[in-house]
Amino acid sequence: MTADADIIEALRSAGLAGEGEVFLQPLTGGVSCDVWRVDSPAGPIVVKRPLPQLRVAAEWLAPVERGTSEVRWLRRARSVDPHIAPEVLAELPGHAFATRFLPGCPVWKDELMAGRVDAGFAAQVGKGIAAVHAATAHNDTDRADFPNDEMFRALRVDPFLLYVAQHDAELAPALTALAEDLSGRTIALVHGDVSPKNILVSADGPVFLDAECAVYGDPAFDLAFCTTHLLLKAVWSGEARLNDAAAALVAAYHAGIDWEEADDLLVRAGKLAAALLLARVEGKSPAPYLTDPEHQRIVRDQARALIRASQPIDALVANWKRI
Ligand SMILES: Nc1ncnc2c1ncn2[C@@H]1O[C@H](COP(=O)(O)OP(=O)(O)OP(=O)(O)O)[C@@H](O)[C@H]1O
Ligand SMILES: [Mg+2]
Incomplete structure (x- = not known):
C-alpha cells in the first residue's frame, strides 16, 4: 500500500x-x-x-x-x-x-523575505510566545507532559551549541557552559522551533506550527531563537525594519514575563541568541539564504564578540549591525 x-x-x-x-x-x-x-x-x-x-x-x-x-x-x-x-x-x-487547514494565511518567513515587515505583527509573536510561557511556568502537569529533554538535546543543544563548541576551541568553554545551563533549566513549556517559517500570518495574529522540539525547559530559548531569525534576515536584506521588528518582538515578550525576574531572562536570551547566530553561519543548520561571505562575516564577527562579552537580548538587538 x-x-x-x-x-x-x-x-x-x-x-x-x-x-x-x-x-x-x-x-x-x-x-x-x-x-x-x-x-x-x-x-x-x-x-x-x-x-x-x-x-x-x-x-x-x-x-x-x-x-x-x-x-x-x-x-x-x-x-x-x-x-x-x-x-x-x-x-x-x-x-x-x-x-x-488555515486558508489564506501566508508563512511569515515569505512575508519577511518579500519585504513585508510589520513590527506590530512581530510584537504579536512575542506576546504569543510569552503567553504560553506564562501559562505553563512552574507547572508540574506541563513539566510531566513534556519530558523531552533527550530530544531537545539531540535536535537543539547538540547541533546548535555543542557542534560549534567542538569546532571552536576558543569559544568552547562559553558554549559548553551555555549548553549545560540551558539543559538544566525547567521553567516553562518551550516550543523549540519558533522560526518565521513556522508561523502563519492570520487575520487574528500569529499561528504557531511545528512544535516537534517542544520541551519543558528554558523559555529564553524561544525568545532567542525567533529573534535570531529576524537579525539574520536584517543582515541578508539590509532592511532596518527587521531590526525594528526584532525590537518589537523582544519588547512585547518582555512585557509578558510574569514568572521570573525579567532581567535574568533577557540576559540568558542574549547569550543564547549570540550562540544561535554563530550556529547559523558555522553550525549544522546554516541559514540557507545567508550565502554571501560578507553577510556571513557580519554575523560571525558580531556573534563571536557577543559570546565573549554577552549583552541582554534587548541591548543585543538595539546594537545589531546589518553592515
Ligand atoms: N494547519 C495548517 N494550515 C495551513 N498550512 C499549514 C498548516 N500546517 C502546516 N501548514 C503548511 O505546511 C508547512 C510545513 O508545516 P510544518 O512546519 O509543520 O512542517 P515541517 O515538515 O516540520 O516543516 P519544516 O521542516 O520545513 O519546518 C508550513 O510552513 C505551512 O506552510
Ligand atoms: Mg516547519
Missing part, C-alpha cells in the same frame, strides 16, 4: 475524509516530516507525519514520537489562546496527526 493510501485509510477511520474522492498534495518545506494538504468532501485539512530521519545533509536522527509532542504542544497552546495554534482534528498511526 502506498503512503497516500495509508493516510487516506487512516483519515477515513478517523471520520475525516468522507466517502468521496480524496486528494493529497505535498506542502513545501519539510526536512523532518511529510506534510500534505488533504482535500476531501469533508473539507481541507493538513496531515503531518514525522520522518525517522531528517532530510538534511548532516543526518540527524530523531524519534518519531516528536509527532505526539507536537500534538500536545498545539493543544496546550490552544488552551492558552485558541488563535495561536491550528486545531488538532485527529491523531493517526505512526505519530502522524491532522490539523484544520
Whole structure:
C-alpha cells in the first residue's frame, strides 16, 4: 500500500475524509516530516507525519514520537489562546496527526523575505510566545507532559551549541557552559522551533506550527531563537525594519514575563541568541539564504564578540549591525 493510501485509510477511520474522492498534495518545506494538504468532501485539512530521519545533509536522527509532542504542544497552546495554534482534528498511526487547514494565511518567513515587515505583527509573536510561557511556568502537569529533554538535546543543544563548541576551541568553554545551563533549566513549556517559517500570518495574529522540539525547559530559548531569525534576515536584506521588528518582538515578550525576574531572562536570551547566530553561519543548520561571505562575516564577527562579552537580548538587538 502506498503512503497516500495509508493516510487516506487512516483519515477515513478517523471520520475525516468522507466517502468521496480524496486528494493529497505535498506542502513545501519539510526536512523532518511529510506534510500534505488533504482535500476531501469533508473539507481541507493538513496531515503531518514525522520522518525517522531528517532530510538534511548532516543526518540527524530523531524519534518519531516528536509527532505526539507536537500534538500536545498545539493543544496546550490552544488552551492558552485558541488563535495561536491550528486545531488538532485527529491523531493517526505512526505519530502522524491532522490539523484544520488555515486558508489564506501566508508563512511569515515569505512575508519577511518579500519585504513585508510589520513590527506590530512581530510584537504579536512575542506576546504569543510569552503567553504560553506564562501559562505553563512552574507547572508540574506541563513539566510531566513534556519530558523531552533527550530530544531537545539531540535536535537543539547538540547541533546548535555543542557542534560549534567542538569546532571552536576558543569559544568552547562559553558554549559548553551555555549548553549545560540551558539543559538544566525547567521553567516553562518551550516550543523549540519558533522560526518565521513556522508561523502563519492570520487575520487574528500569529499561528504557531511545528512544535516537534517542544520541551519543558528554558523559555529564553524561544525568545532567542525567533529573534535570531529576524537579525539574520536584517543582515541578508539590509532592511532596518527587521531590526525594528526584532525590537518589537523582544519588547512585547518582555512585557509578558510574569514568572521570573525579567532581567535574568533577557540576559540568558542574549547569550543564547549570540550562540544561535554563530550556529547559523558555522553550525549544522546554516541559514540557507545567508550565502554571501560578507553577510556571513557580519554575523560571525558580531556573534563571536557577543559570546565573549554577552549583552541582554534587548541591548543585543538595539546594537545589531546589518553592515
Ligand atoms: N494547519 C495548517 N494550515 C495551513 N498550512 C499549514 C498548516 N500546517 C502546516 N501548514 C503548511 O505546511 C508547512 C510545513 O508545516 P510544518 O512546519 O509543520 O512542517 P515541517 O515538515 O516540520 O516543516 P519544516 O521542516 O520545513 O519546518 C508550513 O510552513 C505551512 O506552510
Ligand atoms: Mg516547519
